[in-house]
Amino acid sequence: MPELRKDPIVDRWVIIAKNRAERPLELTEGEPARRTSTADCPFCEGHERETTEEVLAVRTAGTAANGPGWQVRVVTNLYPALLPGAGAFSPNAANLFDAQPALGAHEVVIEHPRHLLGTSDLSVDELTGVLLVYRERLAALRALNRYLQPIVFKNVGAAAGASIEHAHSQIMALPLVPREIAAELAAASRYHQHNRQCLYCQLVADELSSGQRLVHPPSNRPEIGFVAISAYAARTPFETWILPAEHQSDLEQLSAAGARELAAVVRTVVAKIDSALDRPAYNYIIHTSPFDTFENDHYHWHIEIIPRVTKTAGFEWGTGLAINPVPPEEAAAIMRALHLAG
Amino acid sequence: MPELRKDPIVDRWVIIAKNRAERPLELTEGEPARRTSTADCPFCEGHERETTEEVLAVRTAGTAANGPGWQVRVVTNLYPALLPGAGAFSPNAANLFDAQPALGAHEVVIEHPRHLLGTSDLSVDELTGVLLVYRERLAALRALNRYLQPIVFKNVGAAAGASIEHAHSQIMALPLVPREIAAELAAASRYHQHNRQCLYCQLVADELSSGQRLVHPPSNRPEIGFVAISAYAARTPFETWILPAEHQSDLEQLSAAGARELAAVVRTVVAKIDSALDRPAYNYIIHTSPFDTFENDHYHWHIEIIPRVTKTAGFEWGTGLAINPVPPEEAAAIMRALHLAG
Numbered sequence: 001m002p003e004l005r006k007d008p009i010v011d012r013w014v015i016i017a018k019n020r021a022e023r024p025l026e027l028t029e030g031e032p033a034r035r036t037s038t039a040d041c042p043f044c045e046g047h048e049r050e051t052t053e054e055v056l057a058v059r060t061a062g063t064a065a066n067g068p069g070w071q072v073r074v075v076t077n078l079y080p081a082l083l084p085g086a087g088a089f090s091p092n093a094a095n096l097f098d099a100q101p102a103l104g105a106h107e108v109v110i111e112h113p114r115h116l117l118g119t120s121d122l123s124v125d126e127l128t129g130v131l132l133v134y135r136e137r138l139a140a141l142r143a144l145n146r147y148l149q150p151i152v153f154k155n156v157g158a159a160a161g162a163s164i165e166h167a168h169s170q171i172m173a174l175p176l177v178p179r180e181i182a183a184e185l186a187a188a189s190r191y192h193q194h195n196r197q198c199l200y201c202q203l204v205a206d207e208l209s210s211g212q213r214l215v216h217p218p219s220n221r222p223e224i225g226f227v228a229i230s231a232y233a234a235r236t237p238f239e240t241w242i243l244p245a246e247h248q249s250d251l252e253q254l255s256a257a258g259a260r261e262l263a264a265v266v267r268t269v270v271a272k273i274d275s276a277l278d279r280p281a282y283n284y285i286i287h288t289s290p291f292d293t294f295e296n297d298h299y300h301w302h303i304e305i306i307p308r309v310t311k312t313a314g315f316e317w318g319t320g321l322a323i324n325p326v327p328p329e330e331a332a333a334i335m336r337a338l339h340l341a342g
Numbered sequence: 343m344p345e346l347r348k349d350p351i352v353d354r355w356v357i358i359a360k361n362r363a364e365r366p367l368e369l370t371e372g373e374p375a376r377r378t379s380t381a382d383c384p385f386c387e388g389h390e391r392e393t394t395e396e397v398l399a400v401r402t403a404g405t406a407a408n409g410p411g412w413q414v415r416v417v418t419n420l421y422p423a424l425l426p427g428a429g430a431f432s433p434n435a436a437n438l439f440d441a442q443p444a445l446g447a448h449e450v451v452i453e454h455p456r457h458l459l460g461t462s463d464l465s466v467d468e469l470t471g472v473l474l475v476y477r478e479r480l481a482a483l484r485a486l487n488r489y490l491q492p493i494v495f496k497n498v499g500a501a502a503g504a505s506i507e508h509a510h511s512q513i514m515a516l517p518l519v520p521r522e523i524a525a526e527l528a529a530a531s532r533y534h535q536h537n538r539q540c541l542y543c544q545l546v547a548d549e550l551s552s553g554q555r556l557v558h559p560p561s562n563r564p565e566i567g568f569v570a571i572s573a574y575a576a577r578t579p580f581e582t583w584i585l586p587a588e589h590q591s592d593l594e595q596l597s598a599a600g601a602r603e604l605a606a607v608v609r610t611v612v613a614k615i616d617s618a619l620d621r622p623a624y625n626y627i628i629h630t631s632p633f634d635t636f637e638n639d640h641y642h643w644h645i646e647i648i649p650r651v652t653k654t655a656g657f658e659w660g661t662g663l664a665i666n667p668v669p670p671e672e673a674a675a676i677m678r679a680l681h682l683a684g
Contacts, residue, residue: 007575008545010525014575014664021667081657081665096548097574153656161655170657178661183352203350206438232439233349233356285660306659313503314495315423315512317648318627319520322356323423325363 002081002102004176006091012179015081015102023079023163038115043166045113051075055107056137058129071126072133073110074171080106082172086146089175104147105173109133116167118156118279120271127263130169131254134286137171138252142291147173149181149290152251157281160308169284177290184287185299192298200300201247204229213332215272216265218245224258226265230328230335236310237326238273238335242266243302251288251301266303272335273307281308344423344444346518348433354521357423357444365421365505380457385508387455393417397449398479400471413468414475415452416513422448424514428488431517446489447515451475458509460498460621462613469605472511473596476628479513480594484633489515491523491632494593499623502650511626519632526629527641534640542642543589546571555674557614558607560587566600568607572670572677578652579668580615580677584608585644593630593643608645614677615649623650 002017042050048066056074063069082104092098111130112122119127138150154169155162177185191199207213207229218225225245230238242265244258254262266284273282288301316322344359384392390408398416405411424446434440453472454464461469480492496511497504519527533541549555549571560567567587572580584607586600596604608626615624630643658664 005575007573009529009541010522011529012525012575012662014577014666016576016666016669018667018669020665096545151657151660153660155655158653161653161658172657174661178663180352180660180662183354183662187351187353199351203438231349233347233354234358235354235356283656283659285656287660304660306656311500311503312654313497314625314627314648315493315514316503317625318493318495318522318629318646319516320354320522320525321520323362324356324358325360327358327360 001083004089004100004102006098008096013176017079017081017102020079020081041115041164041166043108043110043164043168044115045070048073051108051110052078056133056140058133068113070113072112072129074133074137075108075110077106077108077170082106082174089148091176100175103175105141105144105171107137107171109137109169109171111167111169115165117165118167118270118274119154119284120267120274121167122267124260124263124267127267128256128260131259131263132256134169134171135252135254135259138250138288141171141173142252142294144173147175148292149174149177150251150288151178151181152286152288154284155281156283157308159281160283162281173291181287181290185290188298188300198247198298198300200243200302204243204245212329215240215269215332215335216242219261221257221261222246224255224261226258226262228265228269230332231304232328234324234326234328234331235322236306236308236324238277238305238307238309238331239324239328240269240273240305240331240335241302242269242305243300247297248301249289249296249299250294251286253295253301266305268340269305269335271340272338273305275338275340276331276334277307277309282306283308343425346431346442346444348440350438355518359421359423359444362421362423383457383506383508385450385452385506385510386457387412390415393450393452394420398475398482400475410455412455414454414471416475416479417450417452419448419450419512424448424516431490433518442517445517447483447486447513449479449513451479451511451513453509453511457507459507460509460612460616461496461626462609462616463509464609466602466605466609469609470598470602473601473605474598476511476513477594477596477601480592480630483513483515484594484636486515489517490634491516491519492593492630493520493523494628494630496626497623498625499650501623502625504623515633523629523632527632530640530642540589540640540642542585542644546585546587554671557582557611557674557677558584561603563599563603564588566597566603568600568604570607570611572674573646574670576666576668576670576673577664578648578650578666580619580647580649580651580673581666581670582611582615582647582673582677583644584611584647585642589639590643591631591638591641592636593628595637595643608647610682611647611677613682614680615647617680617682618673618676619649619651624648625650 057070085103213230216228222245399412427445555572558570564587
């Protein structure tokens with residue numbers, strides 16, 4: 001059983017998960033991509049028996065579960081960092097050594113039946129379908145009424161921690177609010193208390209008015225639109241945030257029309273990053289409100305795209321600060337200037 | 343001029359340093375070490391003109407500065423993330439977009455005149471000399487009365503962020519207390535207020551009494567001794583902490599005898615990690631008190647050794663939690679069982 005442990009000094013939890021050591025490692029840093037033939041790939045159509053049973057699939061009518069005929073497929077991670085269970089997460093701050101069972105959900109979203117590699121290889125339609133699957137799974141995980149914090153993320157390339165090449169993302173539901181999200185929530189709550197305004201809405205307004213870090217403006221229907229900006233304090237070159245142009249606290253509030261808008265923006269931004277940095281490894285992360293504060297007025301869900309072209313060395317581990325050699329305004333200008341076909 | 347920027351949402355500073363993009367990259371992940379001949383190495387004896395002028399060197403009597411004849415040599419980093427200067431660090435929490443000049447020190451400690459690669463390649467005598475150089479430089483940086491937080495770290499191997507192979511470590515003096523150290527200080531202060539006891543001293547006592555995560559016990563002279571433990575909530579396999587057995591808040595309080603004890607412990611622990619994980623890339627980080635709280639009763643300086651054998655993927659970036667496949671008790675048992683020659 002994986003275990004959540006709190007550091008005895010700081011409020012930093014770690015998942016100790018022995019089973020994760022058994023993951024097959026398909027990707028190795030420095031080696032070219034496309035090293036796996038589709039015949040070996042457990043995520044390709046026709047290989048459904050090599051995964052766990054599907055939790056959800058978008059399928060052609062009449063096809064059977066756990067067989068071919070799907071467009072997007074969600075399965076439980078074969079090497080989960082969290083296991084399902086109904087136990088309470090009850091940390092004891094008085095204990096120097098505190099461990100809790102790592103209860104939660106850990107799912108894999110296989111984004112395409114064919115052996116595609118990155119987000120920009122998906123069509124807008126296909127990516128829209130993936131985003132709507134995120135929404136559906138988050139709603140289902142919320143309905144369990146067991147876990148506290150969902151997170152969606154994607155690892156592309158070995159340097160970004162991907163172990164399998166086939167385009168996939170992951171959804172986790174955690175029994176606690178992890179430190180990075182807790183810090184955002186605390187700052188957003190504090191700001192809202194003082195200003196009766198969402199901090200992220202203010203950020204969007206400021207970035208639209210200055211324009212210097214703007215990567216992609218919202219469409220002319222702001223109620224379903226998204227804004228892409230170079231993060232002001234970007235931790236890596238070309239770190240880019242995509243946020244709903246108007247206030248929305250939860251990914252689950254995404255409409256079908258909004259999903260299509262978002263898919264177009266994500267695809268464009270990733271294609272520009274791919275072009276500017278020659279298809280780098282990257283992560284994207286979706287931060288959304290904890291399950292227990294649905295549709296709040298202070299938090300604002302968003303996507304953080306983090307190209308993994310710099311290394312985290314002793315300085316970064318020891319301080320929590322990043323060193324970024326590319327000013328965000330320059331990254332934004334480069335991305336704005338790129339006009340990619342199709 | 344590099345710039346410190348605060349994230350508009352959370353209290354997370356980033357150094358934007360364009361000059362860092364110009365660093366020559368000697369090491370590439372996945373490639374074998376020892377790819378550089380000593381003839382090309384700017385850190386080898388005889389190549390002193392390829393670095394900045396030395397700040398400090400331990401030299402054979404009669405040899406001239408910036409020439410051969412040294413045992414340990416400290417120079418300013420050619421691609422500094424921080425630049426010297428006397429300006430005040432005065433963040434404005436009311437600004438969404440806050441940037442400050444990145445003033446501070448960024449030095450490189452070249453640990454040996456020959457082309458050695460890792461800490462376990464140094465003799466105990468040699469490593470003692472390096473530790474005493476850390477002490478001397480920290481005292482000198484404190485005396486400037488300009489900066490707030492020192493940090494010492496070492497990157498070994500490309501996966502740990504090293505760009506140069508020759509054994510070296512780095513010393514930085516920051517104008518702010520970075521988030522990871524601030525979190526430790528806050529927890530230690532709080533614990534001391536409630537318990538009139540140093541949190542780390544309590545941790546050492548508990549780990550010595552349980553023994554299950556003990557890697558190296560203190561010598562029979564605890565006043566100069568050091569304890570090595572597997573971190574309870576280790577972020578990576580074999581993350582190991584080395585702490586003074588008795589209370590000491592600052593690296594600068596290290597005695598010459600203590601430095602020799604510490605060198606022996608560090609060398610043994612790194613050699614065991616090298617053996618257990620087949621010479622992995624690793625970082626070590628020294629956390630010590632901010633300059634303005636010298637010799638306090640609540641904080642406890644220490645070394646964190648972090649083998650870089652796992653990847654940080656989207657989950658880790660998005661949550662701040664790590665996933666570690668090796669239980670710390672198993673790592674400690676493996677290290678205890680290893681008896682290495684010399």
